[in-house]
Amino acid sequence: MAGNGLPTLGRVKLVDLIPTEGLPSDTYKLSVSTLSQSLAQYSAAIIQFPITDGALLNSCLESSRLYFHHKPSFPSADIIESRDWCKTSGYQADPQTWQENYDYRPGLTLLEPVNEIEIEIPPAGLVHLFGLLGKASREILDAISFYLNLRSSPFTEILDSVPLRNREISSSVLSVSCNGRPSFQGLHRNLTTQEDGQIVMFSDHDYQVDRTLLTITKSDKAGLHVRDFHGNWVLVDGDLGPEEAVVYPGLALYQATAGYINPAMHRTDISGFQDSIYGRFSLAFKLMPKSIASLDCSEMRAAGHGVEAQFQIPVQVDDFMQRSTDQLLNRNSFATFGFPAGQEGCIKPTMQQRKKNNTRCKPLPPSKRLRLEAQRVLKERVQEIADKKGIKLRFCTLKECENHVQSIDSPCAGVRLEIGWPTGVPFVHPHDLPNKAKIGFLETYEPGWSETNDDVE
Numbered sequence: 001m002a003g004n005g006l007p008t009l010g011r012v013k014l015v016d017l018i019p020t021e022g023l024p025s026d027t028y029k030l031s032v033s034t035l036s037q038s039l040a041q042y043s044a045a046i047i048q049f050p051i052t053d054g055a056l057l058n059s060c061l062e063s064s065r066l067y068f069h070h071k072p073s074f075p076s077a078d079i080i081e082s083r084d085w086c087k088t089s090g091y092q093a094d095p096q097t098w099q100e101n102y103d104y105r106p107g108l109t110l111l112e113p114v115n116e117i118e119i120e121i122p123p124a125g126l127v128h129l130f131g132l133l134g135k136a137s138r139e140i141l142d143a144i145s146f147y148l149n150l151r152s153s154p155f156t157e158i159l160d161s162v163p164l165r166n167r168e169i170s171s172s173v174l175s176v177s178c179n180g181r182p183s184f185q186g187l188h189r190n191l192t193t194q195e196d197g198q199i200v201m202f203s204d205h206d207y208q209v210d211r212t213l214l215t216i217t218k219s220d221k222a223g224l225h226v227r228d229f230h231g232n233w234v235l236v237d238g239d240l241g242p243e244e245a246v247v248y249p250g251l252a253l254y255q256a257t258a259g260y261i262n263p264a265m266h267r268t269d270i271s272g273f274q275d276s277i278y279g280r281f282s283l284a285f286k287l288m289p290k291s292i293a294s295l296d297c298s299e300m301r302a303a304g305h306g307v308e309a310q311f312q313i314p315v316q317v318d319d320f321m322q323r324s325t326d327q328l329l330n331r332n333s334f335a336t337f338g339f340p341a342g343q344e345g346c347i348k349p350t351m352q353q354r355k356k357n358n359t360r361c362k363p364l365p366p367s368k369r370l371r372l373e374a375q376r377v378l379k380e381r382v383q384e385i386a387d388k389k390g391i392k393l394r395f396c397t398l399k400e401c402e403n404h405v406q407s408i409d410s411p412c413a414g415v416r417l418e419i420g421w422p423t424g425v426p427f428v429h430p431h432d433l434p435n436k437a438k439i440g441f442l443e444t445y446e447p448g449w450s451e452t453n454d455d456v457e
Helices: 026-042 051-069 126-147 251-256 298-302 317-322 325-329 341-357 366-389 398-404 413-419 435-445
Strands: 011-013 045-048 090-094 099-104 173-179 193-195 198-200 214-219 224-227 233-235 244-249 265-268 280-287
Touching: 011 026, 026 045, 026 126, 051 099, 051 126, 051 173, 051 214, 051 280, 099 126, 126 173, 126 214, 126 244, 126 280, 251 317, 251 325, 366 413, 366 435
Parallel strands: 011 045
Antiparallel strands: 045 244, 090 099, 099 173, 173 280, 193 198, 214 244, 214 280, 224 233, 224 265
């Protein structure tokens, strides 16, 4: 990866993320790198669809505008009632956040009127858009898998069949939403605050984290903010073109990749729409794992990635969906892959600010700090060297590599020489190295590390 990182959110053409047989093209490798680095820095990226697909995106947004404009001013109790995560379908409303949704879920959502009394015409084009965004999300997921050096389509087992089999209900869902419709009278005004004459719909600690693998979203007005790895809120849909949408990862992908892909913390600001006659309209395709599947990190282990204890035990998807976000993250901060090396100075103020806001946090034990530092250097330094030389890192196990380090003809000897691996240190994931070997690894790729971290030894 580039040492200086991306100055803004990465933009990638969807057609450039479609894999072909044989060796990957330079265009594919560059697009995958841009996508992955954008996810690492900003927890989001911008996907550019072909012109014809962009027309479908925008026509569905316009159709949703008409749909919500004709809805009643106050929702009835039955459509406010919450439902199971894999059974949401049709119209729902949340008066507390001033948000209305229409969920299209194949196998459950009826697009034709049931009887002549309750005739509701849903937004148009949802069937075609579901297929378009479902295919796109799988291609993006495969691109992330390529970057992580996983085998092709490693998540197929936890995804829905394509197409769905008889009587199956889709786990993934396409939601069209309306935020801040003035004619919608369900807003609890006492939940808002007033700042500089504007309605503010959230505080700095008010955000959402999707439980998806990936979410692809597009809106008719800007307002989606995502927290980047510095801890700053970034407006990610401020300059989207007609054929562009935002993609960001969720908690399910975080779990399935052993924490290597961080979930996006996001929030929607509707403070600028109080004078609008419609509100803010958006659509979001949420790629979800099957409810009967389990999330494990076997693919990550097979690719040689270190897997921490919290990810060692497989988690049933249904159980996963019931847990709180804090339980799923299980740490004060996440370690992100691919941090740009040249931006360390920008990270320090953020860490100091978090310290002030989190005075209860105890300092990490030396062994934990060593492990996190080794993972950081692997991702910042070693992976960059490997990428530049076109090398795919496939680590040995600690047991089998004990003899490799003494031989010049061992399977990993050439790779160790190419990337400057420290002499005498087994070629295993740094996460699995003994502490003394970890320090040797850190000193090799960051000379002087021990002097600035003498409290860890």
